[in-house]
Amino acid sequence: MSSDTELHVPEEEAHGDLRRGFHHELDDIRDDIAKLGAIVTENIPRATDILLNQDLDGAEKLIVGDDEIDVAALALEERCYSLIALQAPVASDLRKVVAAMRIIAEVERSADLTKNLCKAARRIYGHPLNPAIRGIIQKMGDQATTLFKEATESYLAGDATRAAAIDDMDSYLDDLQREFMRTIFESHEAAKSSIDLQVAVQLAVVARFFERIGDHAVNIGERTQYLVTGLVRESLGAARHASRQAAGESE
Template structure:
């Protein structure tokens, strides 16, 4: 690859990285937003987020196509190839996290007008805050090629996993006390899973960032993508 072509290639690679970072920053802002939509029963806000997902998907596809184009035209090797292949995978993690935010909005519509007690509201707020923080750190680690920062995400996700378990326990307790009916409990249990999965995607971004930086490969495969969970409306009760 000539010096001129290499310079152009790295400019394209920087554009890809910046585009992905913008998508990641969007998810970072979207998580607390959909959390408030859920807590406030904001139907208008929920509809706005749901309709806006198409534009998010289109941008993800556009950046992904840039990656494929560079692989086909430039035939990169070593670290450059790692960066492009990892970028394609990171795009999927970011885009799927945005989809999970949309799913939270759909759940918010289904439980509209049902009151949530202070304990439930508190744990939902904590899950949203931690998921948003995880995505912020993952995005900034990727943008700055910061392997050390990326490595810290696993411990941060452990805390979100703990919150997920607490959330499920609070749901059981609220239902047993007659504060929420079974259908609301089901919806909230699925929401708890959505937050937990957003954290898993952030960890994936971190691990792929480490792979870009120094070729590090986790001993355990990347967190399984099990986001083809049924919507809570499809779960029989």
């Protein structure tokens, strides 16, 4: 054999290896996003307990720990950019990368909101909360946890049906927020169980934090549906409307 002879790898085989590498990396990114989402899911009840118990040490630990989530989210985004730059994905492959990048952002912002709950715990430190307020905070924390868990798991499983249900589940969290706002201001105005105005304002912000976590969970659900079906939010709404119309016509 001549020393000038070169080993030739068929173009189709080389391309196939590249695509397999692409999908393997994309699967790894999906799994790592789900792991990051699981950490945030665990942090929601932690932050809720910190708020209810005015646990300053716990608040500090969670706030500091958020830096690790930020670093992990940034690393995941960089991996997505690398996939786009090196593989130039199109069609469904590009959709998967775009969905992953959007979901990373939703997870990271939700982590920031759990950090904000801990900061709120520090601001209301020393001000006891009445049972009605404590009860609704617990309910909001529980529902936000459920929503985020469903969002993360539906993304990992690629389950568009499960993801679609998150929007309806979020309605209960919205109802709790409205109930909480009424309770705050009723307590503030009540002569025998008044809340300091600054505490009342801070609690109103707390309700907003929980509500925003729910919104991010809904967004993850919508991105999961986009990933599976290729339909964006407006298209999903039109599809639901058409489905309802068809069901009505058949009755």
